[in-house]
Amino acid sequence: MNSCYTEIPRVKKGEVPLLPEDRAFRLATVAKALSDPIRIQMVYLLEQRSDLCTCEFEELLGLGQSKVSYHLKILLDAGIVTRETHGTWSHYRLQKSGVLDKLNS
């Protein structure tokens, strides 16, 4: 046996460590939150204004309220933005800066 189709000795299971499951899941969650052009634009807007409410996203992006709330919630759940409520308004901010640069090149 040991019929060798490979030029190079093949890597065996366990020889290269994996990330802990929850770590891989966390990274994937952040990436997933940024995986839509609408949410990329939302982050980009917040990089410029630091504080925007739901209705401002509606106006700046030309999208309906329901859609805007949906996408903001995904950014919120991923910990990319924070939400603060004043009266009837919800104000969103970036949790940490430079999120987009990271994806860039």
Added chain:
Amino acid sequence: MNSCYTEIPRVKKGEVPLLPEDRAFRLATVAKALSDPIRIQMVYLLEQRSDLCTCEFEELLGLGQSKVSYHLKILLDAGIVTRETHGTWSHYRLQKSGVLDKLNS
């Protein structure tokens, strides 16, 4: 009119620039490619070994061939990895390093 529910003057359409559409789409594509724990692990493996073939991913991740090929193709299409074929083998490498650090924070 001008009934003002806001404390602060509201941002008007066009006052804050958006990213060019294709730019936003490109960033979203990269993020989407990294939005699955399996693909996060694949990138992590390549950060350690620099060169792995499909069947090595199968072994290291404990996944079937079809699934592995599917996920590798998504990384390939997003430009995150490259593929080089030698004989019947496909060898994958990272196109650029430090992809995961970027998501980290």
Added chain:
DNA sequence: TTTCTTTATCAATTTTTTTTGATGAATGAA
């Protein structure tokens, strides 16, 4: 040649995500 290995891709199904319009809660204005 025949057989075995590696691999990509296909089609069908399941699962997840996104969109859309509607509802209702909470607050400000009149």
Added chain:
DNA sequence: TTCATTCATCAAAAAAAATTGATAAAGAAA
């Protein structure tokens, strides 16, 4: 109070992504 505004969330439908098993191409081994 009554009406208007902001907003999150719900449910249904549509769209996109992931899983699974099967097929076939191409190269290596016997």
